[in-house]
Amino acid sequence: MRATTASAIIEAAPAPPLADELRRHLLLAGLIAFYAAAVFVLALMTGESDRFRPFSYAYMLNLAALIFACVAIGARTVELALVDKEPRPTQRLWRDIRLHVLAPRPLMMRATPFIVLPVLIGSYSSFKTMIPALHPFSLDLSLYRLDQWLHFGVDPWRLTHALFGGAWATQAINLGYNAWFGVMWVAILFHAVKIDRPHARMRFLVSFVLLWMILGSLAAVALSSAGPCYFGRVTGLADPYAPLMARLDAIDTALGGKGGGLGLLALLTQDMLWQAHVDGAAQVGAGISAMPSLHVAVATLIALTAWQHSRAWGWAMSAYAALILVGSVHLGWHYAVDGYAAIAATLAIWWLTGRLLAWLGPDSRARTLGSGP
Template identity: 40%
Template sequence: MKGAVAILSPFAWDHALAQADRVLHFGRAPHEWLWFIVQSPLAVRSFNLAYNSWFVVLIASVFIACITRRDTKLRHQFLMSFMLVWILAGFFLAMGLSSAGPCFYERLGLGSDYHSLMQALAAADRIYPIWALSTQDIVWSGYIGATPGSLGISAFPSMHVAMAVLFALYATRRSRLAGLLMWAFAAIIMVGSVVLGWHYAVDGYASVLISIAIWKACGYFLGKFAPEGVAA
């Protein structure tokens, strides 16, 4: 779905989202508040490792939900929420507020607001491999047609954050410890999305609200209309 966003709806919201970030963060870009992390190559590397582990957590969460032996409302709530977050946020909302993200801000000719961030990431990459940078180059090459295919560019909302929050909501209902661990993971993904230049902070904030709203809506729907025989 992400690959279709830039084709169907050209990027038009980056400047507005960048400005919203500054308004919400007292006149400064969010990465400036996180500069103590950005200027540490080891910290950047650690956040990149955590960010890349997101896909493994996604697969594990869906797998656990699918193999749950009891056909619980919780299982349905998670899987329904999972699909709706991808469809409503990952496609329709991404189309409506199409944006590329801070890492592509300068490449789009929008200014040098994030130049210092990208330079700091490049400096960290000379000490530890920062995979986000090579991935950003790959998706940009696909976007401009320099290489065949495209993994898709779409900043708003952050699906990494949206899914991490959904994992945390699900895990909290299964186990208090699992919930605490997954909320910590969601916080790391949120910070990492900004530090690595993938997202504006407002992308993540919106994603948190969207996932919680969809989760609660699905829970309400199942509470009212779940078929008999589905355990609570």
């Protein structure tokens, strides 16, 4: 009989070789420490040290972790009392927590991501606002032309709007796209606390870190671009995306208007990000970067990981990744090639991380594709 999610989180803590786990977690922490240090040095060198805020996202993940822990403990208590008919459920719960959560090995495995991942995302947020200073937006025209060449002279957004151009279809895509941040946090929480598949878990976490380091930072600077919604502002050329933005404005008006009713939040967010860029603000969530798309990259990574848990989750998260790819174009955030490049690079990073972790310590507990959770 399969354990429920709550019991699996609190009870199921296998014991992979400690040396392997230490190496894996040191790799995770070391990568993030290196990245944070590099961003800090870069901020000092460019006179942007006030932008370096590595702990700006810590409260979000810690609050989410607290809520998650309360839900898991409550669910496990109900399970013990009503399903297992445990005569003293709170005593059993405390025993489980002491043995399977607070013991040194599971505590180290679970605590490490909660300590280091907020530093990664906070450092990246700091770095993202520095991209235009390091390499001003310069590839938007080239990416527009590449999009047209790949799609036989047709703007990709015209294809998505031909299929999903209705107001409510666009709103559904907008809501799904906006949910990306929450989906990402849930994926982080899941892989932070669910330690019974150590290889798959660490493959996700290390790949996640490399996405932000390689795609979100190195590639974003090398391929500095702002995206279709800002094309005219950063190029000074006639804007081929003006019809797209006019169409989105019309849909937004039909739904309730910017900032009101059921309007498209994407348009409001685009305006806020541009204003922060113009003001040089270093606030949480600021920064503009199009190529490659981290939204698509992270959604692809989550889909790859989901396939290791079950086919149902694999199909579901693959569909969500496809929605993010479509939404990135449909809402004017990205060129289609931003998403294509992100998918290809994520697959390469996924493969590389698998080889790296196998070298650090093979794991006999790794499940095959399509096996149950």
